[in-house]
């Protein structure tokens with residue numbers, strides 16, 4: 241499951257750290273361990289800022305759920321997402337980043353030092369904060385998605401595709417992620433349905449072409465999912481073709497796996513009330529910088545990027561966040 245730095249729906253109150261005795265002071269805290277977090281860590285560590293990083297629920301971030309990364313400069317033959325993240329982690333620790341397992345569960349950014357609660361039982365007080373918490377896969381919001389969670393519903397083909405070898409599956413979405421997931425699954429499953437709500441794919445031309453050429457992928461244009469059925473596990477999906485038009489018709493497909501690939505939600509909920517965001521929750525940064533509306537708090541990677549959302553742009557913004565942090569701390573001294 242794509243759970244990178246997942247922070248939404250947490251009930252912990254923002255001031256839950258009042259009860260917590262375990263308090264540690266650090267100079268720079270980085271939360272999130274995707275390309276943005278690791279790059280920020282490499283730069284901050286090399287600047288002698290002794291950064292502490294908490295990895296979040298999915299160490300390595302979303303790229304650990306990706307198969308081949310072919311568009312990161314410097315890898316002419318491509319590299320797998322998990323390998324790239326291991327390399328980035330190795331580079332960050334080589335220069336002294338203190339990488340820890342743990343999830344940021346609450347934050348108090350009302351004054352410096354900023355307070356970030358980890359796993360609801362430890363508080364880190366930090367002079368500067370770099371937020372690199374990324375984004376989490378979205379679901380359609382159907383009750384059946386929770387009903388069959390772990391029993392045929394997934395938002396990560398590379399995590400769960402193995403279970404569907406030789407079976408029939410469906411992927412929802414028309415972007416690069418959906419195409420990538422469908423192609424990955426096509427290598428394992430007998431048949432892959434790609435459920436697309438419009439009559440075009442949003443994905444890049446190269447991905448569209450690959451999907452078109454895959455013999456066992458069938459694109460279901462103008463289809464939307466109404467529900468899933470099955471006795472304990474997913475056995476099929478009920479779809480609506482041409483929903484809301486006079487030609488609307490119900491279509492049932494027999495599938496064992498139902499994969500969501502319809503985009504992501506930024507993991508910024510624990511900063512609600514402190515940081516300015518757009519209406520989706522992407523943290524707003526001052527254009528051309530990683531600065532948020534709070535001096536000393538910086539954001540990088542997908543949590544602040546509704547437009548590009550690429551590993552290389554995330555890494556670039558992580559570099560910016562570390563340099564902005566270094567300058568901020570120097571100004572304070």
Ligand code: NDP
Pocket residue numbers: 310311380412413414415416417418420436437438441442443444501502503504547548549550
């Ligand atoms: P996108 O936002 O690009 O695409 C989301 C897709 O899901 C769209 O086709 C959208 O339909 C569809 N969708 C959204 N909501 C629903 C819904 N409720 N019901 C049915 N369909 C829905 O997200 P991605 O995760 O695909 O990509 C995010 C970014 O990451 C993009 O910039 C992409 O290029 C990049 N990326 C790059 C990769 C690579 O280069 N290897 C791999 C993966 C991602 P509609 O088109 O109608 O809005």
